[in-house]
Amino acid sequence: MKDFDPWSVGEIKDYGKLIEDFGMESFEAFRQRFDSFRYIRRGIIFGHRDFGKIVEALDKGKPFAMMTGLMPSGRFHMGHKMVADEIIWFQQMGAETYICAADMESYLMRDVSFEDARKTALTEYLSNYFALGLKKRGMRFWFQSDYVPEYYKLRDISSKRVTLNELQSIYGDMTTGKLVSVLSQVADILHPQLELFGGPKPVVVPVGADQDPHIRLTRDIASRLNAKRDSGRDMKCIPPSATYHKFMSGLQGGKMSSSDPKSYVALSEEPKSARKKIMSAMTGGRTTVEDQKERGGEPEKCMVYELLLYHLMDDDLELSRVYHECREGKLLCGECKGICAELLERFLLKHQKKLPSARKKAEKLL
Amino acid sequence: MKDFDPWSVGEIKDYGKLIEDFGMESFEAFRQRFDSFRYIRRGIIFGHRDFGKIVEALDKGKPFAMMTGLMPSGRFHMGHKMVADEIIWFQQMGAETYICAADMESYLMRDVSFEDARKTALTEYLSNYFALGLKKRGMRFWFQSDYVPEYYKLRDISSKRVTLNELQSIYGDMTTGKLVSVLSQVADILHPQLELFGGPKPVVVPVGADQDPHIRLTRDIASRLNAKRDSGRDMKCIPPSATYHKFMSGLQGGKMSSSDPKSYVALSEEPKSARKKIMSAMTGGRTTVEDQKERGGEPEKCMVYELLLYHLMDDDLELSRVYHECREGKLLCGECKGICAELLERFLLKHQKKLPSARKKAEKLL
Numbered sequence: 001m002k003d004f005d006p007w008s009v010g011e012i013k014d015y016g017k018l019i020e021d022f023g024m025e026s027f028e029a030f031r032q033r034f035d036s037f038r039y040i041r042r043g044i045i046f047g048h049r050d051f052g053k054i055v056e057a058l059d060k061g062k063p064f065a066m067m068t069g070l071m072p073s074g075r076f077h078m079g080h081k082m083v084a085d086e087i088i089w090f091q092q093m094g095a096e097t098y099i100c101a102a103d104m105e106s107y108l109m110r111d112v113s114f115e116d117a118r119k120t121a122l123t124e125y126l127s128n129y130f131a132l133g134l135k136k137r138g139m140r141f142w143f144q145s146d147y148v149p150e151y152y153k154l155r156d157i158s159s160k161r162v163t164l165n166e167l168q169s170i171y172g173d174m175t176t177g178k179l180v181s182v183l184s185q186v187a188d189i190l191h192p193q194l195e196l197f198g199g200p201k202p203v204v205v206p207v208g209a210d211q212d213p214h215i216r217l218t219r220d221i222a223s224r225l226n227a228k229r230d231s232g233r234d235m236k237c238i239p240p241s242a243t244y245h246k247f248m249s250g251l252q253g254g255k256m257s258s259s260d261p262k263s264y265v266a267l268s269e270e271p272k273s274a275r276k277k278i279m280s281a282m283t284g285g286r287t288t289v290e291d292q293k294e295r296g297g298e299p300e301k302c303m304v305y306e307l308l309l310y311h312l313m314d315d316d317l318e319l320s321r322v323y324h325e326c327r328e329g330k331l332l333c334g335e336c337k338g339i340c341a342e343l344l345e346r347f348l349l350k351h352q353k354k355l356p357s358a359r360k361k362a363e364k365l366l
Numbered sequence: 367m368k369d370f371d372p373w374s375v376g377e378i379k380d381y382g383k384l385i386e387d388f389g390m391e392s393f394e395a396f397r398q399r400f401d402s403f404r405y406i407r408r409g410i411i412f413g414h415r416d417f418g419k420i421v422e423a424l425d426k427g428k429p430f431a432m433m434t435g436l437m438p439s440g441r442f443h444m445g446h447k448m449v450a451d452e453i454i455w456f457q458q459m460g461a462e463t464y465i466c467a468a469d470m471e472s473y474l475m476r477d478v479s480f481e482d483a484r485k486t487a488l489t490e491y492l493s494n495y496f497a498l499g500l501k502k503r504g505m506r507f508w509f510q511s512d513y514v515p516e517y518y519k520l521r522d523i524s525s526k527r528v529t530l531n532e533l534q535s536i537y538g539d540m541t542t543g544k545l546v547s548v549l550s551q552v553a554d555i556l557h558p559q560l561e562l563f564g565g566p567k568p569v570v571v572p573v574g575a576d577q578d579p580h581i582r583l584t585r586d587i588a589s590r591l592n593a594k595r596d597s598g599r600d601m602k603c604i605p606p607s608a609t610y611h612k613f614m615s616g617l618q619g620g621k622m623s624s625s626d627p628k629s630y631v632a633l634s635e636e637p638k639s640a641r642k643k644i645m646s647a648m649t650g651g652r653t654t655v656e657d658q659k660e661r662g663g664e665p666e667k668c669m670v671y672e673l674l675l676y677h678l679m680d681d682d683l684e685l686s687r688v689y690h691e692c693r694e695g696k697l698l699c700g701e702c703k704g705i706c707a708e709l710l711e712r713f714l715l716k717h718q719k720k721l722p723s724a725r726k727k728a729e730k731l732l
């Protein structure tokens with residue numbers, strides 16, 4: 001049996017395979033340097049591509065950027081918080097911050113109206129970003145449906161650098177809408193390097209491991225834009241870097257999904273409702289108390305433990321104690337859920353106090 | 367044998383088939399009303415779709431628009447002049463005038479750089495348009511690569527209204543670049559009806575018969591945008607109207623093509639060079655003078671006659687005399703070429719005098 005440690009949640013999802021099979025690199029080399037950041041320290045950010053370029057920019061005091069996209073549908077939940085924390089961390093490290101509301105993609109692929117997308121981007125995403133600590137300064141926010149012509153031009157030029165066959169091999173059957181979505185993502189990631197925005201610079205995209213195909217495609221297109229292959233205005237640009245995080249599981253196991261309220265806790269959720277969800281979450285407990293006392297629980301498979309690990313328990317020693325006491329059968333699920341619910345309620349109350357002024361800040365931005 | 371008349375040039379290209387097979391309508395019903403316009407009077411504009419809507423707007427004094435695109439590559443020649451004359455005619459009839467420089471299409475499909483496209487659009491197209499009589503007032507000119515976000519949004523929304531299979535059945539094998547080009551054309555034609563530009567109104571697109579697939583596709587997409595089929599911001603719009611003209615032949619027969627200088631006379635061409643091209647143009651003459659005197663020439667197949675018909679001889683009686691004297695073997699090719707070259711030189715000299723100030727006007731616009 002594999003030797004688990006307190007940070008090994010999610011290993012069962014076989015993230016190692018991504019590193020072996022697709023040329024993603026392990027984040028280990030950078031872990032120590034950035035271990036003040038929980039997601040890095042705990043191996044939740046487990047992989048990267050070309051992160052060395054970001055480190056180099058940091059070391060040389062040169063400009064670099066962080067780009068991320070949000071899909072404006074559903075409520076902002078603890079899974080989104082993970083991304084938000086990463087955005088804010090990069091911003092605090094000095095990154096120019098580019099945040100895209102993928103309203104065209106959500107319209108084309110999920111049939112979300114532009115009005116609804118605008119509202120969700122404002123009330124769910126931006127408001128929570130600001131409440132979590134994002135600063136307006138050095139930040140650029142845009143909707144895919146409403147941006148500068150240079151952005152669309154870059155998108156169109158990119159279309160000349162990729163064949164339909166390539167796209168089909170990455171994304172399966174293409175539709176016209178899917179193609180527009182994919183090209184938009186490419187431009188979202190590359191456009192911070194346009195002259196208009198200061199020219200070529202390292203850009204990091206913090207994403208879930210499932211987004212790697214987009215990253216690889218965008219890196220390929222960036223290389224092809226660099227190569228002067230035809231008479232188009234070729235764009236000098238650096239293939240973007242990426243960091244990869246593990247997914248948060250849903251509270252009932254499986255996927256955390258905006259379309260299934262039982263799978264997540266929203267950051268605007270009533271603390272009482274959040275407590276209830278914790279109390280009925282799937283754990284790594286055994287079927288009987290006796291069995292659990294004898295064999296111990298399995299924190300690696302526990303949704304409650306995952307919340308502590310990702311969000312609620314920043315002190316490693318404290319978390320380690322929970323982990324080992326669970327494994328030794330000393331800490332049972334009822335008590336542990338109580339601890340988690342308590343921490344969660346406290347977090348939500350504190351966070352929700354910041355929301356009204358954060359929302360005003362967001363409204364001003366739009 | 368078919369009974370030719372002086373206006374029947376090009377019938378051999380079988381334009382009738384387009385009307386029978388593709389649901390294009392004959393322009394006959396409107397010919398008399400608009401017969402002061404040479405291209406209509408002489409049946410060069412031979413077909414239409416929904417032109418009744420334009421006539422209705424004219425009758426009711428309601429706003430309508432004319433939209434056209436230019437492919438900014440090569441020199442502005444007599445074939446382009448035909449389109450320019452149509453644009454100007456519609457403008458004089460009161461149409462809002464929308465002119466698109468398809469620089470993204472020429473980049474994606476013909477590898478023309480954006481710098482070159484800009485230069486060509488200015489020095490060749492716009493300058494000649496103005497010299498031919500286009501007015502700035504009520505006119506909107508744009509590059510596909512540099513326009514308002516609403517335009518790109520409409521383009522992206524359109525992508526949801528057409529499948530890849532449909533596009534493949536119209537255009538053959540699709541590439542990503544071709545797809546972007548096609549969607550751009552759709553937005554070029556439909557965007558004058560955006561709220562930003564005054565909302566729904568009849569729009570006419572004067573095109574060559576070969577452009578009908580674009581028109582049909584755009585009309586289909588317009589209908590689908592009208593139908594509230596999903597949560598997207600549906601656009602109220604009127605399926606665009608079109609008029610169809612016959613092609614001008616190249617001076618050597620075959621196609622008039624920007625890439626073959628022997629096939630055309632450019633409007634900025636040295637009059638002497640133009641004369642030479644006329645003197646060596648393909649005519650409808652017989653192989654020997656004797657034969658021609660006996661059987662007469664064939665103006666229907668004559669490139670020199672075509673120039674007179676389309677551009678150089680506005681007086682129907684005069685043209686009719688040329689036609690009949692040729693058919694009767696009285697007017698031989700040498701003399702006829704001389705008449706044509708003379709008229710052409712006169713036209714070019716007069717036109718080229720207007721070019722410098724027209725160019726200044728164009729420069730101000732960009």
